[in-house]
Amino acid sequence: MTLSFDTHPDRYKHWKLSVEGDIATLAMDVDPQGGLTPGYELKLNSYDLGVDIELADAVQRLRFEHPNVKSVVVTSANDRVFCAGANIPMLGSSAHAFKVNFCKFTNETRLSIEDASAKSQQKYLAAVNGPCAGGGYELALACDEILLVDDGASSVRLPEVPLLGVLPGTGGLTRLVDKRKVRRDRADVFCTTSEGIRGKRAVEWGLVDATAPKSKFADAVKAHAATLAKKSGAKSKGPGIALGPVAPRIEDGVFTYKFLTMKIDAAARRADVELRGPDGAQPKTADEIQAAGAMQWSLHAFRELDDALLRLRIEHLNIGLLVLRTRGSVDAVLAVDEALFQAREHWLANEILALQARVLRRLDLTSRSTFALVDQGSCFAGSLLELALACDRIYMLADDAEKVAVAISSLNGGLLLMSHGVSRLQARFLAEPARVERVLATKGLITTADADDLGLVTVAPDEIDWDDDVRIALEERASMSPDALTGMEASLRFAGPESCDSKIFARLSAWQNWIFQRPNAVGPQGALTKYGQPDRPTFDWKRC
C-alpha cells in the first residue's frame, strides 16, 4: 500500500469541517471500519494514522483556506464519547518503527495546532462533550482552552500507565506540567488513576478550564469560541487560497514533484533529494504573493519537501541517510526570501513563513542521518540554507572557479526557528553568539572558503577529493547502527535551551520509545500485549 498524505475535507472519512463566520468546527466522527489497514476497528472515536492525516490537513487548510477563522472548536460528533485516543489494537499490532513514526506524526499535528494559535491567531477550543481518554485528552491539551461537559460521567483521563504500561504518547505528560502548569503531585495522581477526573475537580486541578452542564453545553461552546475569537487579535485576512494536492509521480523508487525529486536507493540505504529553486518571475509584493496563490515556489516547494519527508519516514524505514542537494539560482532564492520578509505582516506571507518553519522542524525531527551537499549549481541560500543547517553535516565543494556559494537572507535571523525556540545558527554557534551576528551580517554570495571560515561547513573537499570523500562519508554513515545514530543525532541537533515542544519530542524518543520496546509493555506478558486479551499482564519488577 502506498500511503498518501494528500486529502481534502470532501474526502475526509473521520472528521467534519464546517466554518461559520469566524468560527470553525472540527467534529470527530471516526468511521470504525475506516482504518488504514485491516485488522482493527476504530471504535469510540479512537484514531490511527489515517485519522490524524485528516486532522493535520484540516488544521493546515484552516490557515490557508479560511484565514479569517479566529477560533476552531474541536469536538466529537459521536454521542457516546469525545475521543478514546490512539487505537490500542492498532498500536498493539504495529511494528515498533511504525509506532514511533505514528507518534511522531501525531505529535507534529498537535504542535501544528499550537502553531496555528501562536502564529495565525486561530485559537483552538476543545469542546469535550463526552468521555475523553489518552490521546483524546492530549488532543484537548494541544488546544488553547478545554471545556468539559459536566454530566456526572464524562471525565478526562490518561490511563496509559495504569492500564497499558506505556506513556501518553502525544505530549500529555509534558503539557500537563509545562503548559497547563498542573501541580506535579496532582499530575502524578491524575496519570495513575485509570478512571480519570471529572467536573469541579478537573477545573480545580487545572486539567480543564471550565465545565458546563449538558443542556447548556452547546451554548457554552459558542460563548467560549466567541470569546476566544475576540481574544485572538487576528486582523482581517484573506482571501484564502485553495491548497491543491502535492501528489508526486512515483516510479521505480523515484518520487517526482514539481520542484523536488527524491530517489530511493534501497541498496545504499540512501535517499537523494534534490530541491529546485525558484524559476521565472516570482511575486515581489504582498499583493503579488496573494495573487500567486498555492503554486508559488516558496509554498509549494516546501509542501513537497514535507510530503517527501513523511513518505520517507513512514514507508522507507531502511533508508538511513537523507542526502540533500539544491539546484537553481542563489539570487532567485534570496529574492523570494526578501519578498516574503518585506511582506511578513501580510497574512499569506506569514503563513508561508510559518509553513516553511514547520517543514524545517519536521526535517530536524526526522530520524535519518542528514547530509547536505553544496556543489556546483546549488542554491543553498536563506530559507534553503536552513535546510543545510538542519543537516548533521554540510559538505561544500571547494571549486577552483569559486562559483559554489551559499548566502544569508533575512529569514535566517529568527523567522524559521527550531522546536526549542532558537535559530539553527544560534544552535550551531552556541559557544560564540557573536559569530551568529557575523554570519547574519554577510551580504551576497559566500564562497566555500568564506563559508568554511564562518563555520558553516563541515568538510570542504576540493574538486579532486570531492567524489571519493563524499562517497566514503555516505557509505560509512549508512553502515553504522541505526539506533545509535538516531539517538546520537537527536542529542546533537538541539543544542541550547529546551521548550515545551522540544521536551515533548525528547521525552517521546527517550522514554516512550524505550518503554515501547520493553517486555513490560510489548513482551508476551506485557501490558500492551495483554490489553483486550483473556489474561492479565505480568511485570518484571526490576527498575532501571
Added chain:
Amino acid sequence: MSLTDSIPNNVDLASDPKLLRALEKWQPNFLSWWRDMGPDGFQEDKIWLRTAISVDSNGWAQYDYVKMPDYRWGIFLAERKEERPIQFGDHIGKTPWADVPGELRGILRRIIVTQAHTEPASVEQQRLLGKTAPSLYDLRNLFQVNVEEGRHLWAMVHLLHQYFGRDGREEAEALLERRSGDPDKPRILQTFNETTSEWLSFFMFTMFTDRDGKYQLASLSESGFDPLARCTQFMLTEEAFHLFCGETGIDRVVRKSAELTAKDPNGDARKLGGIDIPTIQKWINFWFSSAVELFGGEISSNAADYFATGLKGRYREDKYSDHVAMENIYSMDVLEDGRLTKREVPMRTALNEVLRDEYVEDCERAVRKWNKTIEAAGLSERLFLPSRRFNRSMGMYAGFHFSVTGEPLTREQFEAKRDEWLPTAADRAYVQSLMKPVYEPGQFASWIAPPLHGVKGTPIDYEYVKFNERER
C-alpha cells in the same frame, strides 16, 4: 432516632467511626433524594412492607405498616459459615480479600459503581406509577420494589464508604446527583433513562431489566472480594421478589388478555379493555432487547479482566469444572459482509455472552409459562423472545438491522417491519389510556387478572396500603 438505630445492620455500624462519619453526611442526602425522586405522593401513607432487620431467616423479612420515608434502609452482608477460597480466575485457591487490594482498586471501583448506578435509577423511572396502580396489591408491590432498590443503593454505597475512602464518599454523593432522564446528568445506561409511565412497562422492567440485575449480582456473589460477595448475595434474596412481580405480573396480563380474547366475538381483547397478545409481544420485543444490552459487549476485555482478577465470576461458578477458563473458546455468531458466521473467541473475553446465555434461557422459561397460560385459555397464539440481535444499540450487533428471529435485514426491510415489532405511538397511547388507578382492596383494573395468592399468606383483598385520609 440515632443513626445506628435507623440503620439496621450486621456490619457493626455503631463502632465503626469511618462508616458513621460517611453515613451521617450521606443519609440526609439519600432521604432528600427519596423525597425528590422516589414515589410521587404516598409518602404519608402506611404501606405494608417487608423490612430486613437481620440476615437470618426470621429477620430478613419483617412485615409491617410503615411510611416510606421512615423505612429502615439497612446494611447487610450475607453470613458465611466457613471461609472458602477464591473460586476462579488467576487467584483461584487463595484467601479471599477482606479489603480492597490496591492493584485491583480501579477495576473493583468500576464494578461497584456500575452496579450502584442501576439501583436508584428504577426508583426514579417508576416514580409516577403509584398514581395509576391497577390494585392495592400491585401498589404495595411497587413500593416494596422501590424501597428495596433504595436499600440496594445503600448496599453499594456501604462498599464505597467502607472500602474506598474519600474517593468512595465522593462517588456515593455522585450517585445521588445523577438522575434518570435528567438532560444534564442522566444515568449511565440508556435503559435507565427511559421513563416507565405505565404498568405493562413496569412488569416488563421487573421481568427483563431486573433479571439482568439478578445475573450480575449472582456473578458478583462469586467475587473474591469478600464484602462484595456477601453483600450481593443478600441482595439476591430481595431481588427474587422483584423478578416475581415481573414474571407473575406479565402472566396476569396475559391471563386477562387470553380471557378477554376468548370472550370477545371478534377475538379482540382491546374491545373489552384488555391488552391484546400482539401488543404484549411488542412490549416484550422492546424490553428484552433493551435489557440484553445491559450485559455489555459480546467480546469484552473488561469481562475478561473481571474474571481474571477473581472479582466477578460466572453465574453459579460451581457448576463449571474449569474455573480458570484460559484454554476454552466460545463460538459466537458474528456479522461479516452482511452474513452471520461463527467466530471462535477466547472464553474469558466472551463471558458477557456466557452470562447473557444464562439470562436468555431463564427468560425463555418464563415465556413458556406464559404460553401455558394462553394455551389453557384455548388460544393458539404464542409469545416468544426476540433474537438477542434484534434492536440493539450497543455491542457488535449495534448499527445493523435484524428481524425478531435474528436474520440480517437491510435498514429498509427493518423499517418496513418496525411497527409490527415494536410499540408504536398508538400502542403506547392505548396502553396509557388503560392506566386508571384502582385503590379498593381486592379490586383489579380491567386489563389484569388478580394474583393467585396475596403477599405472605394475606388474602388478596388485604388492605396493603392504608391511605392517610387527610392527604386524600
